[in-house]
Amino acid sequence: MRCRATDGPPAGRRRASALPRAGRCWRWAVAALLGALAALAWNAARAADDAPLRIGSKRFTEAYVLAQVLAQTAAPHARTEVLSGLGNTAIVYEALRSGRIDLYPEYLGTIDQEILKNPQPSTPDAMARQLAALGFGVGIPLGFNDGYALAMREGDAARLGIRRISDLAAHAGLKFGLSNEFIGRQDGWPGLARAYGLAQRPGGIDHGLAYDALARGQIDVMDIYTTDAKIGHLGLRVLEDDRAYFPRYDAVVLYRLDVPQRFPAAWQALQQLAGSIDERRMIAMNARAELDGVPFETIARDHLAGRDAAAAGGPAPRGFAGKLLGADLARLTAQHVGLVAASVVLAVLLGVPLGIAVASRPVWRAWVLGVTGVFQTVPSLAMLAVLIWAFGRIGTLPALAALTLYALLPIVRNTCTGLAGVPAGLKAAAMALGLRRGAVLRHIELPLALPTVVAGVRTATVICVGTATLAAFIGAGGYGERIVTGLALNDNALMLAGALPAALLALACEAAFELLERAVLRRP
Structure with a gap:
């Protein structure tokens, strides 16, 4: 007994009906990304003449405190921006070299041995001459040696x-x-x-x-x-350094040579910090941060106001709820979501066409899946280091590139898998009805493969949410800032305050994709 034609459209046609809606979703995503990039370019052009004084720091307690001291000293005279916890010497120096920051606290021994690579200890004047040839200056000796x-x-x-x-x-x-x-x-x-x-x-x-x-x-x-x-x-x-191996590590400010001309009032104010911090004061400030849990901003403000640790007191250490719901939560969320969204959209724009191109070519498919699989095996910090070298800068750009590369494999693989799962007979029937190859792809193959492709995007998004926490190691922001600072202070609560929002964001992305599947892919 044959079924009547009124029993409903074929399953393939029902699945194909999802294509226009899905196509609109992708077009909206691309339009949103292009609009965001245009807005960023416009804002960057507007802000070029009003750039802030950017102050960086390494990833240990003292560097965080000194960055705040520098920033609060300059703040009455110039707009300032603090990029804390950028990483080790190589990363912070690269940020200075590329113009991502304008100055940061450094140590003479590190400049001599690590940056200038001098085989024998040099004098401060000799180091200043070498740095000037590179476009940098060294000055404002803060008054203490941290060896x-x-x-x-x-x-x-x-x-x-x-x-x-x-x-x-x-x-x-x-x-x-x-x-x-x-x-x-x-x-x-x-x-x-x-x-x-x-x-x-x-x-x-x-x-x-x-x-x-x-x-x-x-x-x-x-x-x-x-x-x-x-x-x-x-x-x-x-232990006593009885063979005098270690040089002196007097704290100074390493800066770009154009800073005094671009920020003359702020630079004049920073000069007043020379000799203002001795070892006793620095140890006391470090203790307030590490042992008492006082925020870096408060420690710097108390020092500049002339209050010592005993007189300053300071707020009681914040509990976990205070750290989780701190004032930086909105900013970190915006940075983290922005990194994830942009990288996933870029990965879709690259990965889906690439998967379509190689799906029917076994040799090319094997090569492409192999290369994208290699990206997944490279340790995240190593990938970021390579991309910093490739782009010649730290910050959002190398972080975005790394996340995009990590997101490619599930998208390309699922695109190939989804297209391979379309019955050959269905494609042959469409060709027999006179549809061209492109029309078969648009109206038959992609609609049937769409659920598998979306599953790949879903996996890629979750990967990016977790991996994006490492972007903070190179100054790209996000929830990783709390994790990086928590590592420096050995503060488990602060690290958890960074890890928990990332986990909640991953769950929210899972819920969003579930709703997308119900609204677009499963609608009759």
């Missing part, structure tokens, strides 16, 4: 009779946990090991976490900054 040193638990050092770094050579079984930057620095572990004949093989660990690991007995020796607040708090023994 490198090695430290151990006092009890272990006393039991083993270790007081000097040279004593470590006789204890090959000690477990060293050193910051990754110190392990790779010219003035760090490689030279130190040669100078003292140390045969230990150190493991890399974040500086903020190393103190906790040392206190728990997970490591025996760590590298420290001599103004770290936790040295006395944990009762550590700082």
Whole structure:
């Protein structure tokens, strides 16, 4: 018994009816992206003559505090913007070189050894001449030396009779946990090991976490900054540098040479900071941040107002709810959502056409899926480092490129899978009815493959939400800012306050795609 034609349209036709609606969605997404890019370009052009004084910092407590001191000093005379926690010396210097920041707090020993790569210690005047040739200046000596040193638990050092770094050579079984930057620095572990004949093989660990690991007995020796607040708090023994390996690390300001001309009033105000911070004050400020949980802005404001730690007091440390719902939540959310949305749209614009192009070509498909699969295997920080080198800058652009590359694989793979799942007989029938290849693709293959393609976009979006937290390591913002700062302070609550919104955003994206499927793909 044959079914009547009035029983309803064929399933293929019902599925195909979703194409116009889906097509409109993609057109709206592309139009929105182009509009956003045009708005960004227009705003950038408008703001070119009113650019703020951008102050950067590295990713440890003291750098955060000093960046705020510089920013609050300059703020009455110029619009300022603080880009904190950009990463290690190489990343912050790259930000200065590319013009992403105008100045940041640095140390003479680091400039000499890491930036200028001088084989022998240089004088400040010699360093200034070398930097001037590169378009940079060094000045405003802040008044304290924050040197490198090695430290151990006092009890272990006393039991083993270790007081000097040279004593470590006789204890090959000690477990060293050193910051990754110190392990790779010219003035760090490689030279130190040669100078003292140390045969230990150190493991890399974040500086903020190393103190906790040392206190728990997970490591025996760590590298420290001599103004770290936790040295006395944990009762550590700082080992004597008996062979005078480490140079002085006097705190200064490294800046672009055009800063005094672009911001003359602010630069004049910054000059007043010279000699205003000694080791005692710096240790006290670090302690307020690390031990008392006082915000960096408050610490800097109290210092500039002439209030010491005892007189300043400061607000009680915020609980988890206060950190989660802090004033920066809206800004971080906008940055994170913007990065994810832009990268996913770019990945769709690249990945869907690429998947269509190679779906029916097995050799090309294998190559394309292999290349996009390789992107997924590259560690995120390594990918960001390569893209910083490729683009010659840090910030949003390399972060957006990295997220787009990570999102490509699920989109390309699902596009190929969806098109491969269309019955060959259905395509042959359409061709027999006189439809051209392009029409078959538009009206038959893509509508039937659309649910699989959307599933790939869904997966790519969730990947981008999680990976975007690493964008903060290169100054691109997002929820990762809280995670980066929490690592520097060893503040688990602050790290969770960054991780939880990212997880909630991923769940929200899942819910949005579920609604999209119900509204567009499953509608009869």
